Amino acid sequence: MVSKEREVAIEAVLKACKVCQKVFNTLVKGETVIKADESPVTIGDFASQAIVSITLKKYFPDFKLVGEENSQALKESESLRKRVTGLVNSTLETNYSEEEIMKAIDRGTFEGGSTGNFWVIDPIDGTKGFLRGGQYAVCLGYTVNGEVTLGVLGCPNLPCNDMDEDGPKGCLFIGEKGYGAFQRNFGSEEDIPIHVSSIDDSAKAKFCESFEAGHSSHKDSAEIAKLLNISLPPIRIDSQCKYGIIARGNAQVYLRFPREGYIENTWDHAAGSLIVKEAGGIVCDMFGKPLDFSQGRKLSNNKGVIATNGIIHSQVMNAIKSVFKLNNVLLG
Numbered sequence: 479m480v481s482k483e484r485e486v487a488i489e490a491v492l493k494a495c496k497v498c499q500k501v502f503n504t505l506v507k508g509e510t511v512i513k514a515d516e517s518p519v520t521i522g523d524f525a526s527q528a529i530v531s532i533t534l535k536k537y538f539p540d541f542k543l544v545g546e547e548n549s550q551a552l553k554e555s556e557s558l559r560k561r562v563t564g565l566v567n568s569t570l571e572t573n574y575s576e577e578e579i580m581k582a583i584d585r586g587t588f589e590g591g592s593t594g595n596f597w598v599i600d601p602i603d604g605t606k607g608f609l610r611g612g613q614y615a616v617c618l619g620y621t622v623n624g625e626v627t628l629g630v631l632g633c634p635n636l637p638c639n640d641m642d643e644d645g646p647k648g649c650l651f652i653g654e655k656g657y658g659a660f661q662r663n664f665g666s667e668e669d670i671p672i673h674v675s676s677i678d679d680s681a682k683a684k685f686c687e688s689f690e691a692g693h694s695s696h697k698d699s700a701e702i703a704k705l706l707n708i709s710l711p712p713i714r715i716d717s718q719c720k721y722g723i724i725a726r727g728n729a730q731v732y733l734r735f736p737r738e739g740y741i742e743n744t745w746d747h748a749a750g751s752l753i754v755k756e757a758g759g760i761v762c763d764m765f766g767k768p769l770d771f772s773q774g775r776k777l778s779n780n781k782g783v784i785a786t787n788g789i790i791h792s793q794v795m796n797a798i799k800s801v802f803k804l805n806n807v808l809l810g
């Protein structure tokens with residue numbers, strides 16, 4: 479059984495990936511804005527969120543959306559507004575006005591919470607990776623009563639086969655609660671079932687983490703890896719592509735240790751965490767608590783993120799406990 483939500487999510491993410499690829503090839507200086515938290519946002523992020531919002535509305539007129547972006551920067555800049563409107567219309571072959579595009583983006587201001595159904599969109603996750611020509615992902619989740627039940631990741635720059643940089647690139651990851659996880663390569667209609675790695679010896683494991691050391695402590699993860707006898711170098715890539723590579727078995731551990739006080743956004747983890755779980759893995763925070771998507775736009779009940787293939791999960795959690803004890807950090 480394939481739900482209507484799943485079909486629509488795939489359509490929306492594929493169209494959003496198309497606009498991101500288009501933007502990357504034509505992005506010029508001045509089309510990137512630095513947000514209050516000093517992170518970048520590009521015309522690609524705005525166009526992608528507009529396209530997802532418009533596509534969801536076509537099938538679910540009353541949809542609710544928790545989205546990373548809003549139209550403030552477009553209201554303040556005519557050139558950004560025009561570029562984004564042009565990009566959306568050329569990708570969808572439509573003729574929306576600038577106001578309609580901004581309204582579509584601002585559907586993403588929903589607060590989320592523990593009741594009802596809503597979507598969660600990160601229109602470009604890994605904007606820094608996107609700007610570098612590295613990994614990024616369009617990430618769409620669907621939440622029912624505070625629990626993620628559907629996740630689709632679109633990863634335009636990710637190799638389809640393992641981490642083979644020379645082979646074809648661009649794939650979707652799809653997870654639906656109770657129905658497993660799948661990979662669909664761009665240009666194909668076949669959903670290939672995926673499963674986490676069966677490696678049971680942490681010494682043979684590979685781990686992945688943020689490319690940006692400011693998003694996750696590379697120092698802490700190196701100590702944990704040492705304790706687990708992991709000898710292979712970490713896979714450092716941007717975005718929820720990390721969840722994708724755990725789900726299909728290219729790595730066994732994803733470690734994320736943000737700086738003190740940082741609270742994760744739901745859109746940075748909703749789709750990817752469900753895909754790993756549906757592929758047989760375990761996802762929790764650095765204290766071992768499940769990620770709680772019922773708290774609004776942020777994961778206020780959690781700190782950090784750990785995803786594993788399940789088999790070596792308790793070894794990983796034990797290593798985390800001892801490293802943070804050594805560093806005198808209190809673990810709950």
Ligand SMILES: Nc1ncnc2c1ncn2[C@@H]1O[C@H](COP(=O)(O)O)[C@@H](OP(=O)(O)O)[C@H]1O
Pocket residue numbers: 517546600602603604605606687688689690692693694715716717718736737740743746
């Ligand atoms: N100081 C920080 N610590 C942890 N995550 C951060 C951060 N600053 C930004 N982020 C988040 O990290 C995301 C990218 O994750 P990763 O490091 O895995 O690529 C960003 O998503 P966007 O690129 O959508 O803004 C952003 O939400």
Ligand SMILES: [Mg+2]
Pocket residue numbers: 517518519546605
């Ligand atoms: Mg951002």
Ligand SMILES: [Mg+2]
Pocket residue numbers: 600602603604745746
């Ligand atoms: Mg993000």
Ligand SMILES: [Mg+2]
Pocket residue numbers: 523546600601602603604605
């Ligand atoms: Mg983003």
